[in-house]
Amino acid sequence: MDSFELFDYGIGDPDITKGDGIYSRYLTTVTTAGHYWLTISANDNNGSAKVLYGGNSKSMPKNPNHHQYCCGSYISEYGAAPTEKFMRQVNYGSFFVTNDKVNKDIYPPNRIVDFRVMQVDQQSKQVLLVWTSPGDDYDKGQATSYFIKYFDKRGDVFNRFNEDVGKIVDIWNINGPPLVPEIYGTEQKVLVDLHNSHQDKIFYFGIQGVDKAGNRGTVSNIVAVFFSSKPVSPTVSHSISLNSTVSSSTQDPATDKKLKMNKGGLSTGNITLIVSLIVLLLIIILVLLVFLCKRKSKNKKLRSQSSNKPSKIKKDAVDNVDSGYGFEEEGCVKETLLSPVNPSPADVVV
Structure with a gap:
């Protein structure tokens, strides 16, 4: 049994x-x-x-x-x-x-179906790939090695994976220790360095487990990675290492709830920007209020000075004509000009 x-x-x-x-x-x-x-x-x-x-x-x-x-x-x-x-x-x-x-050994490793990208560094052209290790005979034991390739066309991952198409991820592309399969069910990761990819392009990755007899498992699910040709500021880029924290896809519900709350909320940078804008707006309003108060005080002072100063009245010949058809100014009598508006009696004209 x-x-x-x-x-x-x-x-x-x-x-x-x-x-x-x-x-x-x-x-x-x-x-x-x-x-x-x-x-x-x-x-x-x-x-x-x-x-x-x-x-x-x-x-x-x-x-x-x-x-x-x-x-x-x-x-x-x-x-x-x-x-x-x-x-x-x-x-x-x-x-x-x-x-x-x-x-003979006829059972290949089981298919990897949770192949995924955890991080991409556009500056160094590195990508962190994660998956769960297969077994030697399907889900029993552990595989001997991995076969990772990337392609320019998505369809080639499934249709031409074992042909001379695409590029193999070898030891020269791996940033870190050699990739060795673990026992079935273990999460594994590898940091792939594609520093020669300096163009706007999408690469499609696939992986197979290989056992000691050379049997290859079915090609995994496909993951896509985009590398941009535009330079990335070092302040924006984050270097990737194999010690980077990888969140498990089977995390507990409490962690899942926290993850959703973080995704739905504001980041620290956004909160700082909003607070800065509010403070700047308050400063502008305060400056305007001080300016308006000073201007109002100045106008009030000018009106006060104007009301305390004696007014000087100009005398017009038309409005201030005396009975002698002239007007006095400082003890003098001046002639009044003849005009259609200020007519004179006939005896004066003669």
Whole structure:
């Protein structure tokens, strides 16, 4: 009798969603033809098993990095309750194997389906790639090496990956220690340096796991990276290292909630800019108020001086004509000019 453990990792191949209670695994240990029976055993896993309630949105798969419910998605444990201690066993059924297994390794590593880009440095033309390691025989053991390539055309990743097309990421493109596969289910990352790419262009990356017999897994999902030819200011660019923090796609709901709050809020730079603009506006308003107050005070002072000064009245010949048809000014009598507006009697004219 042979036994093996089932996983609810949610990596994507073979398990789709973490925490949904569906456990998956490849069966690779059958080597001879015959009739086989499957028996499944389940227990509370030392009190860590939980029950999910309902089918509402709170118990649906959650994932901040993926839109589809696959390959890194997980079920939130919101409202979940611990189970009682239990032990169950079910006879699943039987199957036939018609031929003995050939005496060679025929199982390749499982497909990597959570291949993703975590960071891109436009100044140094470096990209940080992350994925979950495959096994040697599908999801069992660990692969021997990786085969990473990038292409100019998206379609070539799937259709021509094993042809002499595209460019291989070798040791000269890796910034850091040599890339060595870990045991199945381990998160791995590599910093790829493409410093010769000085043009506006999109590169499409793919990866395969390779086992010790040379079997290659199915090509992973495709990731795209854009490199700009425009120079990037060093103050804007951030250098990338393998020690950079990589957020897990299976983070807990509390962290997911904080992530969403940070995305929806303002950054420190934006808050500083807004506060600076408000302070500047208040200073301008204060200066205008001081200027207006000083101008009002000056006008009031001028009006006060004008009201205290004796007024000098000009005397006009037309308005100030005396009975002798002249007017006095400082003890003198001056003639009044004749005009149509100021006519004189006939005896004066004669």
